[in-house]
Amino acid sequence: MGPGATPVALREITADTVRRIAALAVSPGQERFVASNAISLAEALFHPEAWYRAIYLGAKPVGFVMLYDETLRPRLPENPAGTLWRFMIDARFQGRGIGRSALEQVIAHVRAKGVFSRFVVSYVPGPGCPEKFYLNAGFRHTGQVDGGEIVLELPLDPRAA
Secondary structure, three states: OOOOOOOEEEEOOOOOOHHHHHHOOOOHHHHHHOOOHHHHHHHHOOOOOEEEEEEEEOOEEEEEEEEEEHHHOOOOOOOOOEEEEEEEEOHHHOOOOHHHHHHHHHHHHHHHHOOOOEEEEEEOOOOOOOHHHHHHOOOEEEEEEEOOEEEEEEEOOOOOO
8 A cells, every 4th residue: 555545444343333344255265264254253252362353444344353362361371372363354455455554553553562472373274375465474484283274473572562
């Protein structure tokens, strides 16, 4: 997104916006890579570690992000984990740099917490998977596989906040 482009922002989801966020969808060929936003929002109800936001392009909702953030637990673990749990841009808005901009904001949010040594994401391998997107954002392979998903990490310095 170049100068003068419509800004990308992460915003809280409200009772007024939840249906629009739930209606966003990836293309049919990408559905095996990410759960629907409705499922993600339902799962968030049962996980105090869920931090989620809608991704907006100007005034228009275009995506969804959800983190698994152990700093949100009632008792903070000694080495809290931060994981990109869900990330999607609606099929109609892909390929415009919106995802890259939103992911940069998510990474800045995670870094600002100042407690994570790394930020983790995993993906289902296969044609059309988001591997290149995450590698271009600075994530690197860990050599780990979790439930058939390839695990990547972005090293963070918890003292750099």
